Amino acid sequence: MGELVAEVGCKSLTERQVVSVIYRILGTYCSQMYGLSSNGERAGRQNQNRHRIAMTTSTLLVFQNPLLPKPTRPAHSSIAGVQKGAASACIVCARSQDDDYHATIKALNSKGRFPRKSLGQHYMLNSEINDQLAAAAAVQEGDIVLEIGPGTGSLTNVLLNAGATVLAIEKDQHMVGLVRERFASIDQLKVLQEDFVKCHIRSHMLSLFERRKSSSGFAKVVANIPFNISTDVIKQLLPMGDIFSEVVLLLQEETALRLVEPSLRTSEYRPINIFVNFYSEPEYKFKVPRTNFFPQPKVDAAVVTFKLKQATDYPAVTSTKSFFSMVSSAFNGKRKMLRKSLQHLCTSLEIEKALGDVGLPATAAADYKFPITLPSTEYTLFMEHNLISYGSRQWFS
Numbered sequence: 270m271g272e273l274v275a276e277v278g279c280k281s282l283t284e285r286q287v288v289s290v291i292y293r294i295l296g297t298y299c300s301q302m303y304g305l306s307s308n309g310e311r312a313g314r315q316n317q318n319r320h321r322i323a324m325t326t327s328t329l330l331v332f333q334n335p336l337l338p339k340p341t342r343p344a345h346s347s348i349a350g351v352q353k354g355a356a357s358a359c360i361v362c363a364r365s366q367d368d369d370y371h372a373t374i375k376a377l378n379s380k381g382r383f384p385r386k387s388l389g390q391h392y393m394l395n396s397e398i399n400d401q402l403a404a405a406a407a408v409q410e411g412d413i414v415l416e417i418g419p420g421t422g423s424l425t426n427v428l429l430n431a432g433a434t435v436l437a438i439e440k441d442q443h444m445v446g447l448v449r450e451r452f453a454s455i456d457q458l459k460v461l462q463e464d465f466v467k468c469h470i471r472s473h474m475l476s477l478f479e480r481r482k483s484s485s486g487f488a489k490v491v492a493n494i495p496f497n498i499s500t501d502v503i504k505q506l507l508p509m510g511d512i513f514s515e516v517v518l519l520l521q522e523e524t525a526l527r528l529v530e531p532s533l534r535t536s537e538y539r540p541i542n543i544f545v546n547f548y549s550e551p552e553y554k555f556k557v558p559r560t561n562f563f564p565q566p567k568v569d570a571a572v573v574t575f576k577l578k579q580a581t582d583y584p585a586v587t588s589t590k591s592f593f594s595m596v597s598s599a600f601n602g603k604r605k606m607l608r609k610s611l612q613h614l615c616t617s618l619e620i621e622k623a624l625g626d627v628g629l630p631a632t633a634a635a636d637y638k639f640p641i642t643l644p645s646t647e648y649t650l651f652m653e654h655n656l657i658s659y660g661s662r663q664w665f666s
């Protein structure tokens with residue numbers, strides 16, 4: 270930290286440079302902390318203390334430096350609504366431009382918090398990306414939006430400014446407190462302290478619709494979620510086309526590509542791909558480099574939109590449960606031939622016929638690697654069309 274002071278004290282540094290220096294040091298520091306935190310409780314506590322000191326010192330350096338602007342009170346701010354005694358949270362402003370590195374650090378500091386790896390806490394430092402997330406869902410006045418993991422409330426702020434009513438589900442009680450204080454005067458926001466993976470989102474949404482006295486229309490989901498719960502979130506939300514029209518998620522880039530990019534639907538094709546395409550029309554929107562987060566994750570992220578289908582547009586299967594259990598059987602056992610992995614559902618002959626119908630060899634497996642001569646579309650067709658229609662006709666009716 271001694272080196273940092275010398276750097277910040279140099280008058281020739283621009284604000285951007287100062288912030289960049291501190292940000293990098295903090296980012297590295299946090300990454301190190303993350304790496305060390307598994308070395309036992311004692312080491313963990315020492316690290317927590319060291320980290321707190323680092324954050325406090327850096328924040329002071331940033332905010333006391335005359336080169337940097339003082340945080341301003343926004344025009345549309347929730348500060349007025351923050352209770353007396355909670356002044357430390359005031360720095361978190363309701364103006365989107367303020368949700369940058371400064372505000373994030375200050376907000377975390379106000380609660381004595383540091384980002385927790387177990388909760389996937391990588392906070393967004395770039396308000397423009399929050400704007401783009403909201404734009405990807407075309408959030409507008411009167412919309413009902415579900416946000417998972419509001420954190421410091423930077424995306425929540427953009428959603429509220431767009432005129433949406435927001436239901437935010439946050440697992441970390443400290444972040445819940447922070448967001449509630451920040452937006453205390455705003456009644457279009459409800460913050461629940463729950464684990465999204467375990468919560469009854471359908472009943473929460475229905476009671477929100479009821480309170481808004483809107484029995485028709487759909488809600489939207491816009492969220493920068495922790496990477497480690499992305500599959501759970503997708504599995505929970507995509508079949509809810511009766512509640513949500515759009516689900517816009519910031520995912521790990523690799524996951525985003527695997528879910529959406531058709532050119533990767535070869536040996537990477539998995540039951541989750543069938544699930545995603547069954548319930549939605551996914552689209553890869555744009556990449557979000559890791560440098561936009563604090564602390565910086567080890568991977569880049571990307572925004573994906575899922576346009577949810579209505580039940581009438583789902584592929585015609587007699588029972589979705591049986592269908593997905595068949596899909597999971599088909600993928601069971603790496604390299605296993607479909608003829609074998611589905612033998613408890615139908616005869617080898619039937620499967621060979623289904624494969625033959627789309628020009629695939631009888632030896633095709635669920636994780637079949639495509640020879641150059643065999644376009645992946647044929648296999649996709651088998652999994653998405655033939656397996657569905659053939660399966661529903663032959664096996665489930």
Ligand SMILES: C[S@@+](CC[C@H](N)C(=O)[O-])C[C@H]1O[C@@H](n2cnc3c(N)ncnc32)[C@H](O)[C@@H]1O
Pocket residue numbers: 388389390391392393394417418419420421422423424438439440441444463464465466492493494495496498
């Ligand atoms: C990647 S951070 C994003 C924070 C904020 N939305 C932003 O963009 O800066 C993920 C947030 O989700 C919260 N979170 C983690 N696991 C969760 C869970 N199971 N249910 C709800 N929230 C969760 C974390 O506490 C954190 O605030």
